[in-house]
Amino acid sequence: SAVISQKPSRDICQRGTSLTIQCQVDSQVTMMFWYRQQPGQSLTLIATANQGSEATYESGFVIDKFPISRPNLTFSTLTVSNMSPEDSSIYLCSVAGGPFNTEAFFGQGTRLTVV
Amino acid sequence: QQQVKQSPQSLIVQKGGISIINCAYENTAFDYFPWYQQFPGKGPALLIAIRPDVSEKKEGRFTISFNKSAKQFSLHIMDSQPGDSATYFCAAASGGYQKVTFGIGTKLQVIP
Numbered sequence: 040s041a042v043i044s045q046k047p048s049r050d051i052c053q054r055g056t057s058l059t060i061q062c063q064v065d066s067q068v069t070m071m072f073w074y075r076q077q078p079g080q081s082l083t084l085i086a087t088a089n090q091g092s093e094a095t096y097e098s099g100f101v102i103d104k105f106p107i108s109r110p111n112l113t114f115s116t117l118t119v120s121n122m123s124p125e126d127s128s129i130y131l132c133s134v135a136g137g138p139f140n141t142e143a144f145f146g147q148g149t150r151l152t153v154v
Numbered sequence: 155q156q157q158v159k160q161s162p163q164s165l166i167v168q169k170g171g172i173s174i175i176n177c178a179y180e181n182t183a184f185d186y187f188p189w190y191q192q193f194p195g196k197g198p199a200l201l202i203a204i205r206p207d208v209s210e211k212k213e214g215r216f217t218i219s220f221n222k223s224a225k226q227f228s229l230h231i232m233d234s235q236p237g238d239s240a241t242y243f244c245a246a247a248s249g250g251y252q253k254v255t256f257g258i259g260t261k262l263q264v265i266p
Contacts, residue, residue, distance in 0.1 A: 043197075072253060081243060082198070082256045131197050133254075141186055143247070143254050145197030 041066055041136040043146035051152045052122055059118045060149045062132030067112035072133040082131065088115050122153045157181055158246050160257030167264050173231035175260045177244035184246035189229050192241045234264045
């Protein structure tokens with residue numbers, strides 16, 4: 040199974056600022072996924088990040104608000120820009136793995152509170 | 155459009171009882187149906203998964219039942235224990251790379 044480390048694990052930020060979340064995987068992976076989990080809600084996919092190309096964003100999410108970098112096969116960052124209290128959520132990094140590359144593994148998440 | 159519908163949203167079960175969580179999906183392209191368990195402060199962890207070519211899969215106390223024609227699947231937790239208290243997400247995916255669509259989640263509480 041893939042081991043995923045996210046930093047920071049939590050943060051409290053002022054509105055209007057930006058936060059960059061880092062995701063490090065212990066093995067090379069082609070695709071990395073970023074999810075948002077709002078309080079008491081399910082997980083919603085923000086974007087899919089391939090190494091060497093621009094991220095693909097899901098409906099309702101835009102690059103200006105959630106820029107993503109994917110500089111190599113083990114690392115990605117998600118930035119939450121110009122934050123508002125509505126951005127308070129848990130942000131999770133995920134990769135595909137397992138013997139048939141069919142399992143989704145998740146980091147522990149970054150709990151973001153915007154005040 | 156909610157592609158994976160999950161119920162109930164909360165569930166209280168006595169220790170030793172059976173916990174049952176139901177899910178339904180709409181997209182017939184889905185070919186992989188995992189269940190995730192999430193404890194507070196942690197990311198979701200894969201619990202058990204099934205493909206539509208089988209109707210049931212059992213791992214220990216956890217069983218998935220799958221009804222392809224009805225586009226429904228369910229998780230049964232036998233002999234539920236207080237340590238099973240967590241949020242459970244059903245999910246569905248298609249393709250080799252697992253971009254997963256999640257249900258809304260069920261918060262399970264197992265009381266002694």
